[in-house]
Amino acid sequence: MYEVTLDPSGRTLALSPGGNAARRFHAVWLRDNAWDPETRAPGNGQRLIALRDIPAETTITSAQVSGQVLRLTFVPEHKVIEYDIPWLIAHAYDRVAPRVAGWTAPEIETWDSGFVNRVPASDFGVVRSDSAALRDWLDQVARYGFGKLVSGPAKDGALFEVVELFGYVRETNYGRHFEVRTEVNPTNLAYTGLGLQAHTDNPYRDPVPTVQVLYCLESSAAGGENMVVDGYRAAERLREESPEWFDVLTRHCARFEYAGSDGVVLRSRRPMIELAPDGELVAVRFNNRSTAAITDVPFDAMETYYAAYRRFGEIIDDPAMEVTFRLNPGECFVVDNTRVLHARKAYSGMGTRWLQGCYADKDGILSKLAALGGGSREAAE
Template sequence: MPHASLSSDGLVVSLTVDQQTTRFHAIWLRDNALDEATKSSSNGQRLIALRDIDSTTYISHAQVSAEALQVTFMPEQKTVSFPLHWLAAHAYDKPQTSSKGWLPHSQSLWDSSLMGQLPVADFDAVSSSPAALQTWLADIARFGFAKLNGGPIKAGALTQVVDLFGHLRETNYGRIFEVRVEEKPTNLAFTGLALQAHTDNPYRDPVPTIQVLYCLESSAPGGDNVLVDGFNAARQLQQLNPHGFDLLSRYCARFE
């Protein structure tokens, strides 16, 4: 059974659930109260500012059930309930276990064995089905990339893909960087030469988030795409050469 206890001054409540104890400060709980006078019930946006909260706020009473923690704030004499699952998701009083080379649980490392099960979606499906779009975007977050087949073959079609989930960020190349073969190229992208594995625009601030490569027409043989999981490469380096990984993770690289 969950248990709650108050500090002698009422400034901190300690909540114990499944033998794990987490502290919450009174002023933080009041600032994040979920009642309709503090947050809009229709959109969740805040209705008060921190300056509206009495700086002497403390908790006079705390009671916990199987589902929620109920506290009374003084001097307001205001009682608010916090679902235990919400408190667990927003707890800040917990050890930071992240170390160099950590990855979120939602991310998957991959190698060439992924070839038989590439994350692929259909343009018409993601355009008409929110569930299909969610699955496709989840694959991008999980693997760092995903394919999209069946898109329209017309100028500017790339923007229709971007409009499904965000907006275009314009650069010095313009809204869209058009890759084509030129007789006197000023960029390797304007040649038929193969490009080695690389990361585009890491020198930008902010760096690109999602990059969309959209093929309208390929008039020459070849054109295979090569993708590398940089996180997997870093993980393998960490395992094979811990000292080298430590050096690279401690010193900033200058992008040129």
């Protein structure tokens, strides 16, 4: 049972879903979000009008509820529009919002080393042939920021078949893909047997590639285990330890640079911990190899900034934060490059270790997940 109360001015109304707290809506918002065929294209839902086409003085003169439908009359257009009430409730903006800086959406779950036995993993062949299995795997990748696929073909270029599950390859100066194995005179430390600190890839790009795929073709060298760290959880720990340090890394930009290839000079300026205007944690950028001189922090804040930067790195390096696993031939992992840092242990020159990597975009994962009926942000809220 729904009840609606119209404000005398006609500029707002309150909708009460059954005994629950009323949700308020503005007339102009309701008119802008109408789903009648004159406002939205029936085929794709895109708006057919601009805000300029809606009178600024729009008000509601009549509001009636019939079952799950809300019927409104708008003036000065004298237009009658019906709304699906469950849709309105799912999209209500009159709610108490979590506004502690660094909050994450309900569909995001942060983790630490205790996650080692819960790593999202699925069979490559199964997710290719079963849309429900693909949906469930993508849902976990979206929730936790990474996931593994096993039992895939150990063949050159198999990583492209992984990307085809949800999107498209993002080509860079490294090409459509890159090789990860020991090289003589490498252009990037990733191509040596050295261990690498947990990092996000390509922070010097704007925008950064938001998804990375690493696919194993050979793995007989000793060591070289892959490791992931949840950057969101690291940011939460920093905030818990020192709100001041968390704040300084969110308020000031770091600078990142890469110029290791002929004809390539890539630079970006972004915070190491990035928040949306309402305080939502939306990205982490951390890569000691690519950090340039930091020049966007005021003199009086620089010591605090470096203390925060140091502690953030210590948290990232803490074994209590890492999940380690070994990739065997035919296995890969997909990682959200705006959230999860990845690394590898050092490996010896004996035997072989050959991985192929490429980049893609997170919107492809989220789009495919939504198309398959996976979790949505509105439903989670």
